[in-house]
Amino acid sequence: MRKLLKYLKNYRAQAVTAPLFKFIEACFELFVPVIVAAIIDNGVTGGRGTGYIVYACLILIALGFAGLAASVSAQYFAARAAVGFSEELRRDLFRKMQSLPYGCADELGTPKMITRITSDVNQLQSGVNLVLRLFMRSPFIVFGATAMAFAISAVAGGIFALSVGALFIIVFAVMFVCVPLYKKAQSRLDGVTTVTRESLTGARVIRAFCKEDDEISEFRYRNGNLKKSQIFVGKISALTNPLTYAIVNVTIIVLLYTGAVQVGEGVLTQGKVIALYNYMSQILVELIKLANLIITVTKSFASAGRISEVLEMQKTLISGEPAAGEVFKGAGAEVEFVNVCANYNGGEVNALDGISFTAESGQTIGIIGGTGSGKTTLVNLIPHFYDAVSGEVLVNGINVNRIGDEKLRESCGIVPQRAVLFEGTLRENIRWGKNDATDEEIMQAIKTAQAEEVVASKPSGLDERVEQGGKNFSGGQRQRLTIARALVKKPKILILDDSASALDYATDAALNASLEKLDYRPTVFIVSQRTSSIRRADKILVLDGGKLVGTGTHEQLLKDCALYREIHFSQFPEEDGNENPA
């Protein structure tokens, strides 16, 4: 939390003035019992009469007005500071999230990231706002009332101090006990939610396995536990009101008694005893506010913790300086893997294990293998989205972690597995690849990507709106457009991560043919499940369980690599002379 305070820096003035004005308002409020005492002592029993009473009541009203003015200003400054705080925090968080390496993003998961930047920041904003508004006011009224009591009578002041101490202990003890219990109840509620959701998403499986009664007994167990913890915490938190009420009223009894004795001795007046009575009532109201405030603040602390966790995530990608004489040149790109191993967050088995190969500039490399064989991991290492655990990934002979991510990625065109377009026009989407691409460049890329007819089919052509996620385009259309997006920057390295899966065989073949004709001759990596997409590649890498089990051309692999043959004939059974494996 303390680390987040820096986001208040630009609002230091507001963050100071808001509580200050609250403080002033509290002062005005503290005068009220004194004036009521004066009305009684001087106006009523003292005999100063109507004029004095009217005058005193006018002061009461004036105090009300002054209090209103002070608190309105305070609310304004608090709002300004809290909202400004969250604006800057949100901005930083967004920037941070965008810069997290793939590994961190995988670990955190996007839903969590989104909750943190939205609801957690909002929670924190209201926390800051409340703290600025109440954190000064409530304690000040509590302590101010005690001080005023001391001013009236030392004995009364002592009683106040004792009573305030007792109140604090009770309110905080109850809270101290309850907050973790509430958390427990909340996590049990989450459990109930999970069981409910699962029983719905898995309704068919549950019924197929005849697990309804097991589900019911699991739900009963969790539901019962939730109820137990709620009732238990309820019993404790229900103590707050009666206990504070008792303390305050017992204190009033003691005050009235000592007051009576002191009035009897002529030390105190009746009006002053009434003032003490009124101060005690004020304390109770503010103390309850303070308790509620602390609950909100605790929640905000939890949010703050979650936010800091993201902000403090270290950039784990290695980034070294290029060695002497290592200059990353734009022209051409050869890629070399030397005994590369990769691993996600400490799994028992490496996702890639001892991969070595060379792709010469301008070559086309096909990568094939089953689900989870490491195809995507391999291509993600080239633009340095992940670090290799061991071995070296070299582009133009330089280790990718010494090139500088931005420069490296600038020369890579990437078409991810999931074809995502963004809200905006088609033109804007393609320009993700190159900010200042002309329409001519864009159309050229679209043509190469076999997406001409997609653009032609839309009434506004390149100005066609793309809805969020590209919902108004079919899967195949989106794939071709994401290919165009990568092509428009004329990359040195082009990575197609299973990005033709939704295309029919003919379009896929046409795409491959037009990629071969690109005049700038990029080094192309094609990840695919279909042998037909990669059979013309200069080199094909066959992966199995993270290991390279075959390298070579289509013909070579058909001869030498059992796995490749197996994959190929599973798709083209009619080419297999011997048997029908399907």
Add this chain to the structure above:
Amino acid sequence: MKTRRKGIFGRILKQLAPYKFWVAGALLFATVTVAGTLAVPIFFGRIIDMITEPGQIDLRGICAEFIKTGAAIAVTCLSQWLMGVINDHIAYNAVADIRREAFEKIQRLPLAFLDGHSVGDIVGRVVADVEQFSEGLLMGFTQLFTGVLTIAGTLGVMLYINWVIALIVFVLTPLSLLVAKFISGRTYSMFRETSEVRGEQTAFIDEMIGNVKVVQAFSHEDENLEKFDAVNKRLTKVSVKSVFFSSLVNPCTRFLNSLVYAAVALAGALMLVNGTPLPVAFSVGILTSLLSYANQYAKPFNEISGVVAELQNAIACAGRIYEVIDQPAETPDLPSAESLGRARGDVELKNVYFSYSPAKSLISDVCVKAEAGRRIAIVGSTGCGKTTLINLLMRFYDPVSGEISVDGKNILNVKRQSLRSNFAMVLQDVWIKSGTVRQNIALGKPDATEEEVIKAAKAADAHNFIMQLPQGYNTVLSEDGGNLSQGQKQLLCITRVMLAVPPMLILDEATSSIDTRTEMRIQNAFGKLMEGRTCFIVAHRLSTVQNSDLILVMDDGRIVERGTHKELLALNGFYAELFNSRFKENRQTAVSEIKK
């Protein structure tokens, strides 16, 4: 609408019936608490009146008053605590009851209902709506009750003590309500604007953080930040307004309260000095009591205005919950229903019809005879009724007419559990339960040994990727399977079936999210699995169904062709067309490239 609401009320009362004594207790203690809180200031007023001048103070008399006051305080505290505890007891028990009833109902609801409602919708009802209901209605009800009682009591006591001042308070207090209402009315539009901008920002965050990998791949971070800043600035502007204006309510009501306070002080003090026109005794002590009432009087008003809106909401929530709970359950098993035991696996469908509504028939006149151990494939385009047929076999749905029998027994006369436990099923929609990998695999056979689990996983080709997970078989998977790919999740589901294999097997697009080679391998495993078992295979990849004993080609709910792969190709009809359209271009590119 009105009768519906009345119905819901009746339903709620029924729900609370087991707690009627608790409710009575809550009301009783609420009354005692209110009476106590109202009485205590009067006691104090009386004592203050006894503290007059030096030398004239009757300490013994005061002490006697103290004992009475102390007793009142003790009673109030105790009843306040009991009221809280009883309220919690009723509320949480009722919530738990409702949730349990809802959940148990969900397990028995016909799948047609579940298919017709989104998961989020039903979960929302069971979790959030029940919560709203309990807070709004149960907690709200007691708040309303004590609030009204407090207002009426305060007013009554004040009227009794001094009706002039009571009138002042009575007239002025609603002012603060009006102001509060005025401000919240004004801020409503600001809040809407804020939430619109916030929605816009969330959508942007969703889009960009959700696809952060693409953003990074295209180094688009700076452009995004620029756009983000623009929305963020706008959000700040509208939020400052809405946060500020909404925070004016408290200062304003506090101000009005201080006006009321001053007015009471003025009127009271003037009456003390100039004598009252009223035939009632008036004193400094009484004025003090009145002032403390004036301070507290506005509070229940503010609470009540909030409660009324909550109550309406709560009733709406209750309506949504009872809609689920009062839904008719699956028709129970007939009393004469028998158990299949372990079936042989002869399945026959005779003239089966099914539809949700008479207008559109989903399955028409389907006749199939599958002898034990035969492999039946069902193919056809999307929406042709393949999956519906499976739903009928499992008795997720019951046919409108016609008969389905297993081992010659009409399945309507068979206990559902016994029928379903004779089928193993792998669906396209994979389902992972939160828990470890092992628990997920052993779902159908919780007592499976470690070796059995690993053997099944190896058979399904899932062992390798499981070992890559951080804790292998002990890796805890979240509700939707977390970081597993679709294919991996499917492999887990297949492993689940590999572990416990009943005499009949249903594969509904089971391998559509798996690559062809893995599919082939599993196909081999499935081959072993299918031996001697009756199998129903739904697939869109025709390669997976080619060597079935019987292929049923469905179109628009009817079986249009039937036969083996060869027979159907020879028929040169719908199936041949389907087969060629999928494989033509495939084969052409392959052939043309080989020629090169």
